[in-house]
Amino acid sequence: MNWHTLLFYLFALMSCGFAIAVVASSNVVRMAFFLIVSLASTAGLFFLAGAHFVGAMQIMIYVGGTLVLLIFGVMLTAHAAFVSMVTKSSDWVLAAVFGGALLGLLALTAFSVEDWRVARGDQAAVTSSEGEFASSIGQALMGMRVDRLSEGNSQLEAGMSGYLLPFEIIAIHLLVVLIGAAYLARTKRRVGSVTEGVQ
Amino acid sequence: MAEFINSFLFPDQPDHWIGVLITALIHVVMIINVIAVGALVFIWMERKVSGRIQDRLGPTRVGGKFGWLQTLADGLKLVAKEDITPGQADSFLFKLAPYLSFTASFCAFIALPFASGYSWSSGWAAREVNTGVFFVLAVLGLEVFGVILAGYASGSKWSLFGGMREAAQVVSYEVPLGLCVIIPVMLAGSMNLVTIGDMQEGLFTNWFLFHDPFTFCVFWVYFTCAMASVNRAPFDLAEAESELVAGFHTEYSGLRWSIFFMAEYGSMFLVSALAAILFFGGWNGPFPVFATLASALGWEAWPTTGLLGYVAGLAGVANILFKGVVGVTVMIWVRWTLPRLRIDQVITMCWKYCVPIAAVCFAGALFWQYNNIWFLNSLHPARSRAEVRENWSVNELQLLTPSALHEVGESDMAKGIENEAGGQI
Numbered sequence: 001m002n003w004h005t006l007l008f009y010l011f012a013l014m015s016c017g018f019a020i021a022v023v024a025s026s027n028v029v030r031m032a033f034f035l036i037v038s039l040a041s042t043a044g045l046f047f048l049a050g051a052h053f054v055g056a057m058q059i060m061i062y063v064g065g066t067l068v069l070l071i072f073g074v075m076l077t078a079h080a081a082f083v084s085m086v087t088k089s090s091d092w093v094l095a096a097v098f099g100g101a102l103l104g105l106l107a108l109t110a111f112s113v114e115d116w117r118v119a120r121g122d123q124a125a126v127t128s129s130e131g132e133f134a135s136s137i138g139q140a141l142m143g144m145r146v147d148r149l150s151e152g153n154s155q156l157e158a159g160m161s162g163y164l165l166p167f168e169i170i171a172i173h174l175l176v177v178l179i180g181a182a183y184l185a186r187t188k189r190r191v192g193s194v195t196e197g198v199q
Numbered sequence: 200m201a202e203f204i205n206s207f208l209f210p211d212q213p214d215h216w217i218g219v220l221i222t223a224l225i226h227v228v229m230i231i232n233v234i235a236v237g238a239l240v241f242i243w244m245e246r247k248v249s250g251r252i253q254d255r256l257g258p259t260r261v262g263g264k265f266g267w268l269q270t271l272a273d274g275l276k277l278v279a280k281e282d283i284t285p286g287q288a289d290s291f292l293f294k295l296a297p298y299l300s301f302t303a304s305f306c307a308f309i310a311l312p313f314a315s316g317y318s319w320s321s322g323w324a325a326r327e328v329n330t331g332v333f334f335v336l337a338v339l340g341l342e343v344f345g346v347i348l349a350g351y352a353s354g355s356k357w358s359l360f361g362g363m364r365e366a367a368q369v370v371s372y373e374v375p376l377g378l379c380v381i382i383p384v385m386l387a388g389s390m391n392l393v394t395i396g397d398m399q400e401g402l403f404t405n406w407f408l409f410h411d412p413f414t415f416c417v418f419w420v421y422f423t424c425a426m427a428s429v430n431r432a433p434f435d436l437a438e439a440e441s442e443l444v445a446g447f448h449t450e451y452s453g454l455r456w457s458i459f460f461m462a463e464y465g466s467m468f469l470v471s472a473l474a475a476i477l478f479f480g481g482w483n484g485p486f487p488v489f490a491t492l493a494s495a496l497g498w499e500a501w502p503t504t505g506l507l508g509y510v511a512g513l514a515g516v517a518n519i520l521f522k523g524v525v526g527v528t529v530m531i532w533v534r535w536t537l538p539r540l541r542i543d544q545v546i547t548m549c550w551k552y553c554v555p556i557a558a559v560c561f562a563g564a565l566f567w568q569y570n571n572i573w574f575l576n577s578l579h580p581a582r583s584r585a586e587v588r589e590n591w592s593v594n595e596l597q598l599l600t601p602s603a604l605h606e607v608g609e610s611d612m613a614k615g616i617e618n619e620a621g622g623q624i
Contacts (some may be wrong), residue, residue, distance in 0.1 A: 003216035029351050033292060036344060053330045060337040067343065071366050074351050074359070134330045134390060 015041035028073035053134035226325040234465040280453035287354030297458040300345025304465040314515030322393030331392035353450040361446025365437035375553035379421035383477040396481030403485035409575035413563035425470035432534035471526025482515030
């Protein structure tokens with residue numbers, strides 16, 4: 001067996017298995033831990049595909065973001081040790097309906113793509129593109145699609161402008177959120193310190 | 200390497216999984232050795248240095264002179280200790296937490312190059328990652344999970360306090376750390392650690408530390424933030440033994456406790472080696488001994504092939520290990536000199552000092568680089584940095600057919616690269 005296939009199955013199995021474990025577990029902190037493993041396995045899939053930058057992003061943003069979830073989990077349950085969450089049966093039904101609908105939709109879409117249903121013939125010719133991937137992502141964010149430069153079809157040239165506008169919108173949005181969060185945190189403390197001073 | 204092993208086992212299948220597994224195991228064993236032997240030496244060093252600073256001798260007996268086997272004796276003691284899980288603890292997470300910390304520290308070593316390999320292709324790393332700096336920082340940030348889980352799962356208030364402090368501290372210090380690391384990345388124009396290291400070859404004046412006054416300042420900010428992010432005194436609030444007994448590892452004993460320490464010393468060495476690559480020229484010594492030797496002997500082809508290139512690689516490994524150990528020594532020295540900060544002082548240090556200084560240095564370095572102002576880096580440049588960064592285009596030029604080469608050769612950039620590649624080195 002090819003090592004690539006073996007590792008793909010390993011990571012895919014870990015990713016799915018621990019995702020199920022997140023749902024099945026009733027302890028918040030254990031859930032967060034299972035979520036970390038599941039997301040890290042997904043990062044492993046990206047590394048396997050040669051997309052080092054996307055994999056590292058997955059670790060930085062998703063796995064690192066779980067940290068905050070974990071902290072909240074600890075803070076919310078710290079008043080009594082190891083609180084277990086009981087899910088109501090009505091919630092189970094609701095979650096099953098929505099989750100099942102989404103899963104069905106995704107599966108249907110995935111299987112409707114013609115190219116994905118049959119294995120490609122020239123598998124020996126496929127090489128992993130561990131090349132200059134991060135720089136082309138960066139250039140696309142700055143407004144030029146290097147991979148589209150050789151595009152002959154003038155209809156598709158519209159996509160060559162890259163993602164500068166969405167990138168800027170997201171950047172400004174995050175800045176506003178950051179300032180808002182800092183403002184909220186500050187005002188609350190100032191009121192508290194004033195009342196303490198009066199007392 | 201996997202192909203080499205498979206050529207003995209499965210000559211017809213060069214990428215059979217057994218060969219790849221054996222290759223991976225060899226790499227894993229070597230990295231674990233770097234961490235474990237490193238911890239062995241650093242713990243002994245910590246005891247000796249702290250002893251000297253406190254005007255005593257430190258360990259003197261075990262292993263004859265200087266007590267150099269003291270850590271081994273400590274390790275034997277730890278193995279012999281009883282492995283206790285408190286009744287209050289969440290035993291699954293409690294047992295897992297130290298391994299999680301260690302795994303994060305270990306995984307970051309995968310992308311750390313120890314020498315450039317002295318060829319156009321790859322560095323001496325377990326796996327050369329195209330975005331190495333980013334990968335190392337992302338993975339190293341996961342070490343805090345082990346600490347928080349340990350704090351939570353111990354079922355003890357001391358541990359919980361320690362874990363939550365660590366979380367607040369690490370989340371804060373990732374911001375200035377990232378800002379500091381961006382500056383060498385910006386100067387190099389690459390996130391590949393091998394490329395960043397190679398760009399600083401030649402005399403020690405070519406190190407990014409001497410690129411401009413701002414990079415010189417930002418190194419100290421980086422070192423402070425690195426110390427905080429690996430949870431090292433004076434930022435070791437997670438263990439703060441004067442107030443929290445022992446913080447997150449209060450309930451741990453024996454081998455599990457020592458695994459936390461292996462992870463800590465591993466990360467200490469890792470951030471020091473990263474500092475060496477980003478600011479101190481990595482595997483390049485202060486004087487280019489091998490390049491001078493090769494040009495004196497008239498071996499123009501030495502960087503790509505040959506025994507001298509290999510010996511130069513080994514010297515590079517010695518260089519980076521030395522620089523990393525110096526970094527760890529400074530951390531030990533700081534730990535036994537400065538008193539521990541309070542939690543509010545730690546956070547103030549991060550947001551009111553480290554972040555603004557790093558941001559100003561970033562703007563300053565950008566200004567310096569953009570206007571190409573003279574500083575120590577321009578004193579004796581080994582070769583143009585663009586040439587190191589764009590080596591892939593040299594490779595592609597070599598792979599192209601003669602007619603295509605002629606076409607590409609029209610552009611100025613390609614000409615420049617050809618001239619430079621043919622010229623110095």
